[in-house]
Amino acid sequence: MEFVINTLLLMAALFITVIGTAMAFLVLVYWRDRLQTKNAIHRNYPVLGHMRYILKEMGVFFRSYFFSADREELPFNRFQRDFVNSMADSRGGVIAFGSNYPLHSAGSIRFANSFYPTLEEDVLHVKKVTFGPDTAKPYTTQSYFNVSGTSYGSMSGSAIQALSAGAKLAGAWHNTGEGGFSPYHKKGGGDTVFQIGTANYGVRDEHGDLDYDKLAALAEDPQIVMFEIKLSQGAKPGKGGILPAAKVTQTIAETRGIPQGEDSISPNRRKDVGNAEELVALIKRVRETTQKPVGIKFVPGRTKDLDGMLEAFQAHKVFPSFITLDGADGGTGAAPAALMDHVGMTLDESLPALMAKLDETGLRDTILVCTSGKLVTPAEIAWALSEGAVAVNSARGPMFALGCIQALQCDKNTCPTGITTHQKRLERGLDPEVKSHRVANYLTNTKKQVGYIAHATGANCARSMRRDRVFRIGEDS
Ligand SMILES: Cc1cc2nc3c(=O)[nH]c(=O)nc-3n(C[C@H](O)[C@H](O)[C@H](O)COP(=O)(O)O)c2cc1C
Structure with a gap:
């Protein structure tokens, strides 16, 4: 009996302490809110006003998990994310009952199927392409779906390792x-395309300029193919990379050739490329130094801006082996919203325009x-191939395969999935071996589905799809 009474007394004491502490805390918050002058909501509605901010933070999760429809969310909707996951797990890819794709909405992609689709037995291996056939060390590959650039720095070491191994x-x-x-x-160990960014990370001298000796030494590595x-x-567009000091670890500093623990800000343009002539000179010198295919990556602002560049290539008879055409809705570790939302052409405008220019110039x-x-997704990839691209590169697709949940924290070093963080505690959740298989499965299984589209249109491989068999709703077909 005594034991029961003592337990009840203890519980009552605990209860009073908890309630008392909570009340004291709320009183403190009340007076802090009342007396501060920065925030009008908190001053006018002490304590209660905090609910607005808590709900605003939580809203992101509620919308993502409960309220947004499958094809609604941005930048990637649930359908797209689930698709990548099912490919990465080598399951699914088949849906039942009917499509929830907005078949009639302007811009929706539609392929013209043939009355006589390609028979399974007539399916060809995907055609190979050779980059830089005029260089000493060209690169020949069958691959048309690859892993796009995400810098080591914006990404954790484990993520980079998994992406490279997955590509391999x-x-x-x-x-x-x-x-x-x-x-x-x-x-x-995957075939690697080395990107020379505006800050020349990895191949820079003490002034940040391109160090051609370092470049030549790097080009000796057979893993680097282009x-x-x-x-x-x-x-x-018009802004360089931003890597906050918190993410600049010792290995990142050594890899980039910059001081540790300081913000790593790339210039917004290459210092040595202020016009098309200088671009030509740079391509020529990098190609002579590396003896390997050299391409350029950009997002155009308008179609006619391409003319001057193509004319300069023709005038000097110096051509990049490839152009990587990036779309305005591409991703990044960190960028100002003003640029992300409003600057540059999207691919549905720029890709057909670039292909038309290359046709006009015979290039x-x-x-x-x-x-x-x-x-x-397979339809988006098949669209780009049909328009004339020889390859599609994806950054965020493979990131979803790594386990990205679109937490939108790439710039904060707090990525909960260990992909864009250098906090060991978080990075340990990402096992490079396991994730490399997911990346590989995603790339391979997605290509299988691109193949289904190709065969439906009567093409015998993904690289044989043609422009006259794809259109977007609202376009003349
Ligand atoms: C976290 C992150 C880091 C990136 N880092 C680079 C980079 O260093 N250089 C670059 O050219 N593009 C970078 N990108 C852009 C991608 O390579 C790609 O061009 C763009 O995201 C469009 O492809 P996606 O829609 O498949 O992601 C990055 C993208 C992300 C999401």
């Missing part, structure tokens, strides 16, 4: 992005076109 398993290539060639790329000079990126077979910009 799938026979694809992996672009370094602007952060240099790290030990994690080396561990992953070089890509970045002029601009869809998410932030279609000289300058191969790769493309990136929210192309994560």
Whole structure:
């Protein structure tokens, strides 16, 4: 009996303490809100006013998990994310009962199926393409779906290793992005396209200029198959990369050739490329130094801006081996919303325009076109191939395969999935071996579905699809 009474007394004491502490806390918050002058809501509605901000934060999760329809969310909707996951798990890819794709909405992609689709037995292996056949070390590949550049720095080492190893398993290539060639790329072992960003990370001298000796030494590595000079990126044309000091670890600093623990800000344009003539000179010198295919990556602002560039290539008879055409709706680790939302052409405008220019100038077979910009599903990839691209690169598709949940925290070093963080506690959740298989499965299984579309249109491989068999709703067909 005594035991029961003592327990009840203890519980009552505990209850009073908890309630008392909570009340004291609320009184403190009340007076802090009342006395401060910065926030009018808190001053006018002490304590209660905090609910607005809590609900605003929580709203992101509620919308994502409960309220948004499958095809509604941005930048990627649930359908797209679930699709990548099912491909990465090698399951699904088949839906029942009917489509919830907005079949009639303007811009929706539609392929013209043939009365006589390609028979399974007539399906060809995907045609190979050779980049830089006029260089000493060209690169020949069958791969048309590859991993787009995400710098080591914006991404964790484990994520980079998994992407590179995944690309290797799938026979694809992996672009370094602007952060240099790290030990994690080396561990992953995939064919690597080295991106020379505006800050020349990984190949810079003490002034930040391109160090051609370092470039030549790097080009000796057989893992690096091509070089890509970045002029601009869809998410932030006219703005360089931003890596906050918190993410600049010792290995990142060593890989990039910059001081540790300081913000890593790339210039908004290459210092040595202020016009088309200087671009030509740079392509020529990088090609002579590396002896490997050299391409350029950009997002155009308008179609006619392409003319001057193509004219300069023709005048000097110097051509990039490839152009990576990025779309305005591309992703990034960090960029001002003003640029992300409002600057640059989207791929549905720029890709057909670029292909038309290359046809007019007779350069279609000289300058191969790769493309990136929210192309994560088979229809989007098949559209780009039909328009004339030889390859599609995806950054965020493989990131979803790594486990990205679109938490939108790439710039904060707090990514809960260990992909865009250097906090060891979070990065340990990402097992590079396991995730490399998911990346490979995503690339391979998605290509299978691109193949289904190709065969329905009567083409015998993904690279044989043609422009006259794809259209967007609202366009003349
Ligand atoms: C986290 C992150 C980092 C990126 N880093 C780079 C980079 O260093 N260099 C670059 O050219 N593009 C970079 N990108 C852009 C992608 O390579 C790609 O061009 C763009 O996101 C469009 O492809 P996607 O829609 O498949 O992501 C980055 C994208 C993301 C999401």
